[in-house]
Amino acid sequence: MGKPLRVLMVEDSEDDALLLIRELKKGGYDPEYERVSTAETMRSALRQKSWDVILCDYQMPQFNGLAAITLLKDTGIDIPLIIVSGAIGEERALECMRLGALDYIMKGNMSRLVPAIERELKDAESRRQRKQAEEELRESEEKYRLSFENVADVIYVIDTNLDVLSVSPSVKRILGYKPEDFIGRPVFKLENIFTPESFKQVIADASLILKGETIAAKIYRFIAKDGTIKYGEVSGSPVMRNDKIIGMISVARDVTDRKQAQEDLQASEDRYRSLFENSMDAILLTAPDGRIMVANPEACRIFGRTQEDIYQIGRAGLLDQTDPRLKVALEERKRTGRFRGELTFLRENGTYFSGEISSSIFNDHDGRQMTSMCIRDITERKQSEEKLKDTLESLRKAVATTIQVMVSAVEARDPYTSGHQLRVADIARAIATEMGLSQEKIDGIRMAGSIHDIGKLSIPADILSKPTKLSEIEFSLIKEHSRKGYEILKDVESPWPLAQIAYQHHERMDGSGYPRNLKGEEILIEARILSVADVVEAMASHRPYRPGLGIDAALQEISKNRGILYDPEVADACLRLFNEKGYKLN
Numbered sequence: 354m355g356k357p358l359r360v361l362m363v364e365d366s367e368d369d370a371l372l373l374i375r376e377l378k379k380g381g382y383d384p385e386y387e388r389v390s391t392a393e394t395m396r397s398a399l400r401q402k403s404w405d406v407i408l409c410d411y412q413m414p415q416f417n418g419l420a421a422i423t424l425l426k427d428t429g430i431d432i433p434l435i436i437v438s439g440a441i442g443e444e445r446a447l448e449c450m451r452l453g454a455l456d457y458i459m460k461g462n463m464s465r466l467v468p469a470i471e472r473e474l475k476d477a478e479s480r481r482q483r484k485q486a487e488e489e490l491r492e493s494e495e496k497y498r499l500s501f502e503n504v505a506d507v508i509y510v511i512d513t514n515l516d517v518l519s520v521s522p523s524v525k526r527i528l529g530y531k532p533e534d535f536i537g538r539p540v541f542k543l544e545n546i547f548t549p550e551s552f553k554q555v556i557a558d559a560s561l562i563l564k565g566e567t568i569a570a571k572i573y574r575f576i577a578k579d580g581t582i583k584y585g586e587v588s589g590s591p592v593m594r595n596d597k598i599i600g601m602i603s604v605a606r607d608v609t610d611r612k613q614a615q616e617d618l619q620a621s622e623d624r625y626r627s628l629f630e631n632s633m634d635a636i637l638l639t640a641p642d643g644r645i646m647v648a649n650p651e652a653c654r655i656f657g658r659t660q661e662d663i664y665q666i667g668r669a670g671l672l673d674q675t676d677p678r679l680k681v682a683l684e685e686r687k688r689t690g691r692f693r694g695e696l697t698f699l700r701e702n703g704t705y706f707s708g709e710i711s712s713s714i715f716n717d718h719d720g721r722q723m724t725s726m727c728i729r730d731i732t733e734r735k736q737s738e739e740k741l742k743d744t745l746e747s748l749r750k751a752v753a754t755t756i757q758v759m760v761s762a763v764e765a766r767d768p769y770t771s772g773h774q775l776r777v778a779d780i781a782r783a784i785a786t787e788m789g790l791s792q793e794k795i796d797g798i799r800m801a802g803s804i805h806d807i808g809k810l811s812i813p814a815d816i817l818s819k820p821t822k823l824s825e826i827e828f829s830l831i832k833e834h835s836r837k838g839y840e841i842l843k844d845v846e847s848p849w850p851l852a853q854i855a856y857q858h859h860e861r862m863d864g865s866g867y868p869r870n871l872k873g874e875e876i877l878i879e880a881r882i883l884s885v886a887d888v889v890e891a892m893a894s895h896r897p898y899r900p901g902l903g904i905d906a907a908l909q910e911i912s913k914n915r916g917i918l919y920d921p922e923v924a925d926a927c928l929r930l931f932n933e934k935g936y937k938l939n
Contacts, residue, residue, distance in 0.1 A: 355383030358470075361398055361432075363409040363421045365390040369460065373408055373437065380467030391415050392424055399425070404432050405477075406470055409454070411438035411445065422453045431480065433473035437466070507585070507605040513563055513598065515540040527585075527607045529578030548574040548582070562589045562601040572608070584612040635708075635728040643668040646723070655708075655730045657701035668726075673697035673705055682712075686724075690714045698728065706732045773890060776939055778802025780886035780927075783936055787926040788882075797849030798879045805855050805883055808838030835859050836868050850877060858883040861918040881920040885911060885927050888919075893938055904931065904938065 355378060364370045370388045377384045387402070389395045390413050398404075407425065411418040418436050425434055436449050436457035446457040455476075456469045507528075508521040516539050520532040528546065535543065540559060544552045551573040558568050567590040575583040589603035629636055635652035639645050648663045656663060656671060663671070672679060676697040686692040691713040698708045709729045717723050782799040790798075812834055816827050823831065838855035845851060857871060857880035864872035866884075892907035908931055915924040930936035 355381050358382040358384045359403065359405045360384045360386040361395070361402075361404040361407045362386055362388045363390065363395055363407060363413075363416065363418075364388055364437075365410065365413040365416075369410070369439075372460075372463070373466070376463045376466050377470075380470075382467075392420060395421060395424060396428070399428055399430055399432075405474060407432055407434040408437050409434055411436055411441045411449070411457075418449050418454070419452060422449060426453055431477065433470075433477050435469055435473065506607070508602070509535070509605070510592070510600060510602050511540060511559065512600040515559060515563075517543075518600065527577070527583060528575060546576055548576060550574070558587075558589065559601065562591055562603075563598060565591055565598060567591070572612075573605070575605075582609075583607060584609045633729075635726075635730075637663075637668070637671075637726040637728070639668050639724045639726065641722055641724070652728070655700075655706075655728070656698070662701065671698055673699055682710075686712055686714065695731070706730055707735050773894065774803055774806055776894070777805065777883065777886045777890045779939060780889055780936075781883050783930055784882050784886060784923060784926045785879075787930055787934075788922060790878075793848075794879065797851070797854075798882055800847075800849060801851050801854035801858075801879060802883055802886065804842070804851070805838065805858050805887070806834060807841050807855065808834035808836065810841070811837040832859070832867050850879070853877055854879045854883060856880075858887060860884065862920060863917055865918065876920075878920075878923075882923050885919050885923050889927065890938065908932070 358377060360373075360377070362370045362373065364373075367388065370386070374384055374386060387398050389398050392415075395416075407421075409418050409421045418438070422434060425432065433455050434453065436446065436454045437460060438446075438457065439460040441449075441457065441459070449457060455473050458465050458469060504521050504523055506521075507524045508519075509524075510518040512518055516537065517535045520535045522532060524535070525531055530546070540555065547555055554571070555573060558571060562568060567588075569588045571587045573585045573587055575585050577583050584607070585605040586608045587603055587605045589601055591598045592600045592602055629649050632649055632651055635655050636647075636649045637645050637652055638647040644667050645664050648660050652663060653660055658666075673696070678694065678696055682692045682694060682696060691711075693711045694709075696708055696710055697705050699705055707730075709731050711727045712724060714722060714724050778799050779802075781802040782795055785795045785798045809831075812830055816823065816830060819827070835856055835858065839852045842852035842855055854877060856868075857876050860866035860869065860871040860876045860880060861884070862873055862876070862881070864870045888910060889904070889907045892902045892910060893904045894901050908928060911919060911924050911927055915921050
């Protein structure tokens with residue numbers, strides 16, 4: 354395997370480019386190359402990749418060596434460029450080198466190619482190293498030149514008489530004073546920049562340093578020019594000359610933000626400790642092996658155990674190991690790092706209780722994997738839910754009884770209307786089931802279907818049973834039955850919107866229905882289902898004023914007006930019931 358070499362060839366001849374590649378391979382290289390022959394393609398290649406060397410023909414149909422050298426110089430990229438030409442005069446070759454080419458090679462004398470490239474690569478590396486060294490030296494000089502003037506800490510020097518000799522400019526940024534506010538003044542007269550307690554400590558520490566001791570990381574409280582308190586972490590040591598103390602140098606670092614952060618952290622820890630101690634939920638922290646490391650007071654209360662007992666029995670002793678949800682919970686937490694749900698827990702007295710748990714895996718400040726468990730005793734809530742469930746069931750029965758009474762009242766007055774309602778209810782229930790609606794909605798649709806024409810109680814019986822075509826006034830009275838049904842049902846307490854379903858069962862998807870001209874999603878899905886069931890039953894069944902039209906005519910009506918008058922999903926479910934699943938009218 355040869356040495357890698359990235360070569361950009363500015364060459365119009367593919368054959369000449371291949372000759373150059375063969376020569377490079379003979380010289381021990383494994384070149385990666387790209388051939389370009391115009392200014393645009395050369396500029397693009399320089400922008401997209403890095404190259405070790407450029408081999409450039411002098412004369413090409415759309416480009417030449419001088420233009421290539423100028424283009425390279427304009428980019429500011431430092432890449433050796435060597436002219437490789439079949440015919441170039443010495444004057445032109447020298448002009449190319451004067452402009453920036455590093456060598457020129459005649460295509461008839463390719464033996465010079467590899468040595469020239471090796472020489473230029475070596476020179477390029479030397480230039481790169483020299484440039485890097487110069488840059489590092491310049492940065493180092495700049496850094497040390499600016500260090501004292503721009504040091505973040507305050508550096509100050511004091512002589513043996515405790516007079517201030519020098520102070521770094523950073524004192525203005527931190528305390529708002531200029532260095533000259535201190536220079537030449539004795540420390541004894543600087544009490545205005547320290548709190549009283551810190552000023553006493555400063556004098557005592559300065560005396561110790563001038564006796565040869567060193568202090569480190571002492572915290573002083575400074576008073577800035579604007580009156581704010583600043584915290585400074587101060588280190589000091591004696592300055593020696595010929596084994597004699599001639600003064601002291603100290604460095605004061607502004608740690609106000611750090612102190613504030615520490616105070617904020619302490620306040621935060623206090624808040625979270627308070628939340629932990631006073632939480633109404635049990636909080637546990639457990640190790641990977643199930644040992645409980647921390648338990649709050651509420652955990653002791655709901656489990657009926659002391660902290661020592663909880664630590665001793667561990668996580669497994671608090672959970673009902675027979676709860677089938679436990680395995681699922683552990684697998685989910687292992688897979689996702691967290692789990693939320695309900696599990697069964699065990700109290701000290703052997704009784705079980707339902708708990709809502711939120712658990713997640715985290716790493717503590719030492720990098721150890723821990724698990725947090727937040728548990729809420731939901732026994733009372735569960736009991737309330739059961740009571741609510743019983744109440745709801747009682748309400749369902751009460752509503753069902755009320756509905757049955759209403760159906761009986763309709764039947765006593767108009768047996769035809771009663772039979773129509775029950776058949777519509779059965780069709781609507783079947784459609785809702787076919788659509789995959791919830792049992793809750795299916796029950797509501799069946800119940801609403803049983804009384805959807807309850808409003809016809811307000812219509813004279815002779816109009817309902819009239820064997821001839823209704824007059825315009827009579828039909829307008831018939832259309833009022835939806836509104837009358839709503840008025841009758843609106844105060845009936847029910848888990849379902851029975852009144853609204855009865856109100857809307859003659860509305861149509863395009864807004865052409867009655868009594869309110871609702872359209873589309875404005876109509877309850879229950880009412881959309883009931884409207885289709887109502888049409889199918891009405892058309893297929895006998896009427897006082899006409900014989901039944903038959904189920905085929907009814908289904909044709911639903912199919913023809915699917916998406917226009919009737920909800921398309923409801924229509925499709927109805928058609929599947931009769932055409933594919935053998936549903937029959939009772």
